[in-house]
Amino acid sequence: MADPSTRSRILDATAELYRRQGMPATGLKQISAAAQAPFGSIYHHFPGGKEAISVEVIRREGIRYAELVGAQLADTDPLTGIPQLFEKAGRDLEAQDYSEACSIETIALEVASTNERLRVEAAEVFQSWLTGLAAWFGRLALTEPECRRLAMITLTALEGAFVLCRTLRSIDPIIAAGHGVQAAVRAAATTRRS
Template sequence: MPEPSTRDRILDATAELYRRQGMPATGLKQISQAAQAPFGSIYHHFPGGKEAITVEVIRREGIRYGEFVGAQLADIHPLTGIPHLFENAGRNLQAQDYSEACSIETIALEVASTNEKLRVEAAEVFDSWLSGLATWFAPLGLTDAECRRLATITLTALEGAFVLCRTLRSVEPMVCAGHGVQAAVQAAVGAV
């Protein structure tokens, strides 16, 4: 397998740093060191500096997380398997000592009121995830609006549980969120 390009190393290092410590706490020199790339290569590959890197990180991480969760959803039935999905997310977070969660969430929380360009990028990722989740719920025979509502409940519960798990250093919020989402799905199907 070929070595990752300097550009890819910069993006990978930035994404990891953002997951661990957030965007404001991550400096370009730190990115350069973590990527094992000369400092000048950052501006060579990303003439817009940190904002340009962040746009690319949001896009790449959005695809990466979307594919990761999509692969897990393929093996889970939405009427019964949601707690398992959330428990897996909790175990993964715990295995990383609660240091790495969703970088998109972290960035969105930091920039939603201060950087419109990055807010829009994060919103596009979240919207693509919501669309994917709504499609996953579609075989339950619900309306498009109900599938979108359940997708929103699911993503909101997952992202909120990440925040609580990291803060409390416990998987309990993730487990509770999974059961809560499952109950909402079963109630929606029961109402049809």
């Protein structure tokens, strides 16, 4: 019987490699080496090969990011705290020398037009994040469609900012995005009160 932690090591190593270099640039031998797992254990745990690993990485990373961000949102006022959340995400990216961002975004960009199964998996993760963000915006007593719209603005701004930050090697885009999202939230809250 295989070491029960081997499967987790494979998934953790794959997620890190995907965050750093993307899915197409990541090979099974590289995953095996990074996971310190025998090459044959990849097919033992993931008979579907790289696609099967990728499905699991998308699911796990989706949950991991949701928990990480959810904990930060729990202590943040949506009316005032968004710029600080965005800046923290930017500082974390900067500390990683812009090498690690959202693995779901990376995979989605790479496979949205070529692999329907992985596109659907990534879409489900994004939908779950949008649902969580919309619930967070519900603290402002906005309508459900307005909360959903703000969630979409927030996620779009954040993911787009990650791309620009990595490309420009600067956190300026994510800081600007945070202020832009905050302005949209304040405008929605002001309209609701009127």
